[in-house]
Structure formats: structure tokens, C-alpha cells
Amino acid sequence: MAFRQALQLAACGLAGGSAAVFFSAVAVGKPRAGGDAELRVVEPPAWAGAARPGPGVWDSNWDRREPLSLVNLRKRNLEPGEEELASRLDHYKAKATRHIFLIRHSQYHVDASLEKDRTLTPLGREQAELTGLRLASLGLKFNKIVHSSMTRAIETTDIISKHLPGVCKVSTDLLREGAPIEPDPPVSHWKPEAVQYYEDGARIEAAFRNYIHRADAKQQEDSYEIFICHANVIRYIVCRALQFPPEGWLRLSLNNGSITHLVVRPDGRVALRTLGDTGFMPPDKISRS
Numbered sequence: 001m002a003f004r005q006a007l008q009l010a011a012c013g014l015a016g017g018s019a020a021v022f023f024s025a026v027a028v029g030k031p032r033a034g035g036d037a038e039l040r041v042v043e044p045p046a047w048a049g050a051a052r053p054g055p056g057v058w059d060s061n062w063d064r065r066e067p068l069s070l071v072n073l074r075k076r077n078l079e080p081g082e083e084e085l086a087s088r089l090d091h092y093k094a095k096a097t098r099h100i101f102l103i104r105h106s107q108y109h110v111d112a113s114l115e116k117d118r119t120l121t122p123l124g125r126e127q128a129e130l131t132g133l134r135l136a137s138l139g140l141k142f143n144k145i146v147h148s149s150m151t152r153a154i155e156t157t158d159i160i161s162k163h164l165p166g167v168c169k170v171s172t173d174l175l176r177e178g179a180p181i182e183p184d185p186p187v188s189h190w191k192p193e194a195v196q197y198y199e200d201g202a203r204i205e206a207a208f209r210n211y212i213h214r215a216d217a218k219q220q221e222d223s224y225e226i227f228i229c230h231a232n233v234i235r236y237i238v239c240r241a242l243q244f245p246p247e248g249w250l251r252l253s254l255n256n257g258s259i260t261h262l263v264v265r266p267d268g269r270v271a272l273r274t275l276g277d278t279g280f281m282p283p284d285k286i287s288r289s
Contacts, residue, residue: 147170260277
């Protein structure tokens with residue numbers, strides 16, 4: 001019988017702590033003499049760890065901040081009573097909601113050979129102004145702006161921040177653009193070296209674990225945070241936060257200067273309010289380079 005079985009891909013939610021991605025065996029079409037394809041197992045990247053069982057099941061402890069997982073029941077010889085356990089759990093419970101706004105940088109000069117010369121185009125500067133105006137119009141008390149240390153992200157941040165006076169800015173290398181994980185299905189026009197997935201993937205996963213999680217138990221009020229970075233980083237973060245197979249990140253598309261809004265509830269549930277919104281821009285100002 002000719003090989004026609006569907007490929008199976010099991011992707012678990014990588015969590016903020018020690019969980020990681022699990023890849024099932026992936027078949028590639030190298031026919032044998034008998035006509036059947038020969039199976040090849042794709043090894044997970046080095047930064048991947050243990051997997052949770054099977055797709056389609058929400059991992060409530062995806063960020064390793066589920067209160068019950070933080071309580072050390074072995075600390076005493078006797079099991080704690082219900083009242084004591086409830087008190088200890090409450091100590092670790094998040095009370096606030098985090099609103100995370102992921103902004104893709106504006107259009108830039110893609111043909112520049114050096115990264116420092118990949119500055120925003122005139123259109124890109126207009127886009128950043130429009131994005132800044134949109135964020136300001138929401139009337140929210142933004143807590144901070146965290147941005148990639150790449151030139152196009154820095155320039156986008158500088159323009160947007162003018163519309164949000166008093167909001168502190170923090171630069172990080174974790175949010176730099178890169179190749180997060182080998183996409184499935186693959187594309188012919190973009191094939192980075194395997195070492196890129198190895199290096200960039202670990203860094204971008206570290207960004208996810210560091211920035212995307214439920215609020216700290218000490219946080220009393222809802223927070224509104226802006227992250228200005230890159231398309232690949234944002235698409236990967238969205239897949240990971242929603243516990244979708246992260247290999248599907250390249251199926252998403254984001255315009256320059258777009259706004260993606262994630263909500264992380266105190267119980268760890270995650271909702272996607274908007275993905276790549278540029279409805280606030282005139283049609284002739286929209287680009288995706």
C-alpha cells in the first residue's frame with residue numbers, strides 16, 4: 001500500500017519554568033523500493049524538555065505558577081489541614097490580570113547589509129506614529145514598554161513612546177528577531193541554517209518564559225504592558241501562550257506596526273483579544289515587509 005498516512009505532530013505547551021516542546025515522529029517522503037515512504041524521526045531542539053501528554057488538553061500549570069505546584073507539602077511531617085492549606089495556596093494565588101500588547105516594528109529598509117542601517121522608512125515612521133496614537137487613545141495606564149534591541153524596534157519604540165509620556169522603556173536582546181522553531185509545513189523561500197533554530201529558538205523561548213505568565217501574587221492591580229519586537233517572535237509567543245502547536249507560527253501573518261493583545265487571567269487562562277490589528281491605519285499606510 002502506498003504511504004498515505006497523515007503525519008502526526010504532538011506539541012505541548014512550553015511553560016515558564018521547565019516544560020518544553022515535544023515533537024512526534026515526522027515522516028518524510030523518501031520512497032522505498034516497495035513504494036512506501038521511509039520514516040525519519042525529527043529530534044527536538046536541545047532546549048526542549050519533557051512533554052505533557054497529548055495535544056488538546058489545557059495545561060493549567062503552563063507557566064509553573066499554579067499555586068498547588070508551589071506549595072511544599074513535604075515541609076512538615078504531617079499533612080496540613082484544610083484551613084492551613086487554603087492559607088498557603090492563597091499566598092501564591094495571582095490576583096491581577098496582565099494585559100500584554102505585542103507590537104510589531106514599523107516598515108524598515110530591508111536591503112541594508114548591516115543591522116544598524118536597517119532604519120525605518122518614511123512610511124514606517126508614519127506607521128509608528130499611528131500605532132502610538134492608537135495606544136494612547138485606549139486610555140490605559142501602561143506600566144512599561146519592553147523592546148527589542150534591534151534598530152527598527154528601537155526607532156519604533158522612540159516614536160510610540162512620545163505618545164505615552166512617563167512610561168518607562170526597557171531594552172532586551174531576548175526579543176530580537178530570529179528563527180524560533182522549524183515551521184510545519186515548511187516554506188521554500190525561507191530556510192535558515194539549523195544552527196539558527198538551535199540558537200534563536202532557545203533565546204525566543206526564554207523570552208516567552210520570562211515575559212509571558214500570570215501576574216505575580218504580590219501584584220494587586222491589573223497591568224498593561226507593551227512589548228515592541230518582531231513578527232517571528234510575536235507569532236511564536238501567541239502560539240505558545242494559547243498552547244497551539246508552536247510549529248504553526250509561520251501560518252500567522254502580521255502587518256508592520258500592528259497590535260496583538262493577549263490577556264493572562266489570575267487563574268492562568270489566556271485569551272487573544274486581537275491579532276495583528278492595523279484597522280486604525282488608512283489602507284495606503286498598511287504594509288507587511
